[in-house]
Amino acid sequence: MVTTAGDTLQGxxxxxxxxxTPVSFTFKNQEKSKTTTExxxxxxxxxxxxxxxAYQRYTGPITMNPVDLQRHTYLNTATREAETxxxxxxVDGSNVKLLSYTDQLKTRYFIQEKGEAQPQELYYNRSFAxxxxxxxxxQKGYVGxxxxxxxxxxxxxxxxxxxxxxxxxxxxDLEKIALTLNNxxxxxxxxxxxxxxxxxxxxxxLNQNIIKVTLYDGLENADSNKGAVTPRLALGxxxxxxxxxxxxxxxxxxxxxxxxxxxENRLSSRFGYYNTYDYKVKQRSISISPQLIxxxxxxxxxxxxxxxxxxxxxxxxxxxxxRIESYYNDGASRAEPSVNDIALPLKKLWHSYGFxxxxxxxxxxxxxxxxxxxxxxxxxxxxxxxxxxxxxGMNYLFQ
Numbered sequence: 001m002v003t004t005a006g007d008t009l010q011g012x013x014x015x016x017x018x019x020x021t022p023v024s025f026t027f028k029n030q031e032k033s034k035t036t037t038e039x040x041x042x043x044x045x046x047x048x049x050x051x052x053x054a055y056q057r058y059t060g061p062i063t064m065n066p067v068d069l070q071r072h073t074y075l076n077t078a079t080r081e082a083e084t085x086x087x088x089x090x091v092d093g094s095n096v097k098l099l100s101y102t103d104q105l106k107t108r109y110f111i112q113e114k115g116e117a118q119p120q121e122l123y124y125n126r127s128f129a130x131x132x133x134x135x136x137x138x139q140k141g142y143v144g145x146x147x148x149x150x151x152x153x154x155x156x157x158x159x160x161x162x163x164x165x166x167x168x169x170x171x172x173d174l175e176k177i178a179l180t181l182n183n184x185x186x187x188x189x190x191x192x193x194x195x196x197x198x199x200x201x202x203x204x205x206l207n208q209n210i211i212k213v214t215l216y217d218g219l220e221n222a223d224s225n226k227g228a229v230t231p232r233l234a235l236g237x238x239x240x241x242x243x244x245x246x247x248x249x250x251x252x253x254x255x256x257x258x259x260x261x262x263x264e265n266r267l268s269s270r271f272g273y274y275n276t277y278d279y280k281v282k283q284r285s286i287s288i289s290p291q292l293i294x295x296x297x298x299x300x301x302x303x304x305x306x307x308x309x310x311x312x313x314x315x316x317x318x319x320x321x322x323r324i325e326s327y328y329n330d331g332a333s334r335a336e337p338s339v340n341d342i343a344l345p346l347k348k349l350w351h352s353y354g355f356x357x358x359x360x361x362x363x364x365x366x367x368x369x370x371x372x373x374x375x376x377x378x379x380x381x382x383x384x385x386x387x388x389x390x391x392x393g394m395n396y397l398f399q
Contacts, residue, residue, distance in 0.1 A: 001027065001039070002046040004057070013049055017245035021086050021102045022055070041084045052244050054089040056099070058110070060118055067106045067126045069136065087119065090175055093182025095153050098174055109142070109174055111149065120145070124169040142169060146177055155181050197243035198399075201366060205232040205393025209259035211281065212374060216383040218277040218324065222265035230258040232391055238293070246298065251291040251307065259283040259389070273328045279344070282319040283387075287311045291356065303360040309370070311352045315377075320346060345379040352387075366395040 001009045014026040014036070024040040025047060039047075041057055048054040062083045087099035087110055097112040099119055112119035123141030128134070146164045150156040160180050167173040210227040213219035236253035240246055261281040268274040293307040324340045352375040358368030369392045378385035 001025075001044060001048075003039075003043055004045050006045075013047075015049055015052065015245065017242050017247040019102070020104065021088055021100070023086070041086055044086070047086075054092070055086040056089060057084070058087045058099075058101070058119065059084040061121070062101065062108060063121060063123065063125075064105065065125050065127075067124070069126060069128065090171060091178040091182065093179065095155070095183070096149065096178055096181045098178035100171065109169065109171075111145065111178070113149065113153075122146070122169075122174070140169070142174075143167065146181075150181060153181055155183060197240045199238045199240070199243075199397055200236070200399070201238070201395040201397050202235045203233075203366070203393050203395030205234060205368075205391050206230070207232045207257050207259060207389055207391045209261065209283075209387060209389045211261045211263070211377070211385055211387050213263065213279075214384045214386075218267065218275065219263050219265055219279055219322075219383075222263045222277070224262070224264040226262045228260040228262075230260060232257045232393060234393060234395065246295055246303065248292065248294045251289075251293050251309075253287075253289045253291060253309070255287045255289065257285045257287065257389075257391075259285070259387075273326060276325045276327070277322075278325070279322045280319055281317060281321075281346070283315055283317055283346075285313050285315040287313045287352075289354075293356075301362060305358055305360070307356045309354045309356060311354065311372070313350050313352060315346070315348055315350065317346055320344065344383060344385065346385065347377050347379055350375065350377055360397070364397050366397055368393050368395060 001011075003009065009027065009029075011027055011029045012031050024038050025044070026036050027039055028036045044055070044057060046054070046056045059082065061081050062085070064080060085101050087101050089097065089099055091098040095114055097114075097119065099110040099112065101108050101110070109122045109124075110119035111122055122145055123139070125139040125141070126136055127139070129137045143164055146167070147156075147161065150160055150164065160177070163173075163177055163180070167177060207230050208227060209230070210225065212225075213222070232255060234253055234255040236251060238249050238251045240249045259282075261279070261283070263277070263279040265277040266274060267277070289309045289311040291307050291309040293305050295303055295305045297304040320343075322342045322344045324342060326340075352372050354370050354372040356368060356370035358366055360366045369390070372387075372389045374386035374388040376384060377387045
């Protein structure tokens, strides 16, 4: 960190994942020190989180025209002439530097040519076309700015011209152009570190499943309802917006599960007989589950998270048998049972949702648990069968 007084400080920053550009940083000299100092834009000239992010101080005009016209049509769109903020460094090469500033209004991108004292904002505007409240017109001033810069740097080419003309006002497009303007020189470590990252996982687990039957006296409130503990195998990947913080991320999971159910019940009649009800199901399922994960506790050695999932399940039933046996009882003797087999069809394609929690030890081991509330799996209208499950597992994490 370089202060506005010209001092260079080395230490540790309380780094947080944010949707807007930071206005200050909490700094301490030693990792275990309890003494911290807050530094803002009035104190810092340049700050770099090694291998993660870099920021530089900027004082100058910033545009205030909204790009989300539905949310911000009421705002004052005048340009602020003298704003002091931090700009995040995206690309820092031999010819140009690409930076950005994000607040609650929008993200603005800046370009700074080597040797120039100040970066210039790349202009972009969205507005309703004259006489219309729905048709939107775009003003892509940044296209002309980048084309002029490419000509002045003698880096222009037909390929670069096409890239600039078709570029969206987004970091991914502008970073590629900035790298080309720098003759494809190596990007800064902060840019590489902040690109979306992917992590893969694979691991075994155990499932505890139970089915509940309603609207059918023979199986509702049964004497015995056994759900066996069965194996589960999961694999998938996580996509991080910021792999260093991992505050929240998207998980995609593919799982293979088995489930065995056995319900037994006995109902007596005042007419001197009773029925036994026996229902056995073997289920084999493949599930795909997009999940949103939020990290509650985050350190290098341990992370604790919670999440929510929606699953699409494809199931097969090697066994699905429901049997009713009728017995006549005169007190001492019992007649031979009368047997009836009744079909209770179950869905092959069905959806569910769930909640999960877990902890990650270091960078390679994950211990996880997931609960799926009761969801309807029966195709019968008059008999409702719902399935719920609790699973635990251990995953190996790898890049």
